[in-house]
Amino acid sequence: xxQVKQSPQSLIVQKGGISIxxxxxxxxxxDYFPWYQQFPGKGPALLIAIRPDVSEKKEGRFTISFNxxxxxxxxxxxxxxxxxxxxxxxxxxxxxSNTGKLIFGQGTTLQVKP
Amino acid sequence: xxxxxxxxxxxICKSGTSVKIECRSLDFQATTMFWYRQxxxxxxxLMATSNEGSKATYEQGVEKDKFLINHASxxxxxxxxxxxxxxDSSFYICSATQGFSQPQHFGDGTRLSIL
Numbered sequence: 001x002x003q004v005k006q007s008p009q010s011l012i013v014q015k016g017g018i019s020i021x022x023x024x025x026x027x028x029x030x031d032y033f034p035w036y037q038q039f040p041g042k043g044p045a046l047l048i049a050i051r052p053d054v055s056e057k058k059e060g061r062f063t064i065s066f067n068x069x070x071x072x073x074x075x076x077x078x079x080x081x082x083x084x085x086x087x088x089x090x091x092x093x094x095x096x097s098n099t100g101k102l103i104f105g106q107g108t109t110l111q112v113k114p
Numbered sequence: 115x116x117x118x119x120x121x122x123x124x125x126i127c128k129s130g131t132s133v134k135i136e137c138r139s140l141d142f143q144a145t146t147m148f149w150y151r152q153x154x155x156x157x158x159x160l161m162a163t164s165n166e167g168s169k170a171t172y173e174q175g176v177e178k179d180k181f182l183i184n185h186a187s188x189x190x191x192x193x194x195x196x197x198x199x200x201x202d203s204s205f206y207i208c209s210a211t212q213g214f215s216q217p218q219h220f221g222d223g224t225r226l227s228i229l
Contacts, residue, residue: 032215034217034218036220041222041223041225042222042223043118043120043207043209043220043221043222043223044158044207044220045220046217046218046219046220049217089157089158100146100211100215100216100218101148101160101163102148102158102160102218104157104158105157106156106157107155107156107157109155
């Protein structure tokens with residue numbers, strides 16, 4: 001029940017295309033859903049995050065869509081660029097608790113071809 | 115803002131030695147810091163959670179006597195891998211948060227290689 005399942009494991013998209021990564025969770029107590037971007041040899045960097053009171057959040061080319069009833073959320077990268085090639089992790093936590101432990105998905109390696 | 119610095123970025127040492135990794139929040143006070151371990155092409159696995167001035171809380175299966183964590187101030191946490199062996203070779207990453215409902219910001223990790 002603590003797991004966050006992420007798919008696909010890898011993704012190849014042409015430059016200018018839309019990259020879509022999906023995550024599903026079981027624990028209805030989760031109330032904070034961030035997405036992280038990680039380049040090789042670096043730590044993850046927070047991209048965008050959402051809470052369950054909204055169904056969508058957009059920041060630049062990055063959009064999170066959230067479906068509370070289905071317990072699913074997804075990251076959309078519009079106009080994908082070669083510089084977006086990285087590994088993306090979704091995560092979930094009970095953000096209102098005093099531990100804030102993040103449960104990470106398995107990761108998606110995105111390659112954007114020029 | 116929200117910069118987390120981790121040092122060293124890479125360390126290579128002989129089996130049996132102890133290695134200390136530092137994690138600093140440079141521009142904010144971190145009430146809570148987390149330590150993760152990441153194997154190649156895998157996700158991040160939480161090792162422990164540390165709150166300033168308190169003992170760290172370790173995840174199931176993580177040996178607290180092997181991975182010593184100290185969070186002596188609101189800007190510094192250290193992870194010491196004691197008597198390291200080749201199986202301890204991994205990418206260790208810390209993160210820090212200002213507290214309730216605040217995002218975690220990650221350091222750039224430490225690549226530990228035990229020969």
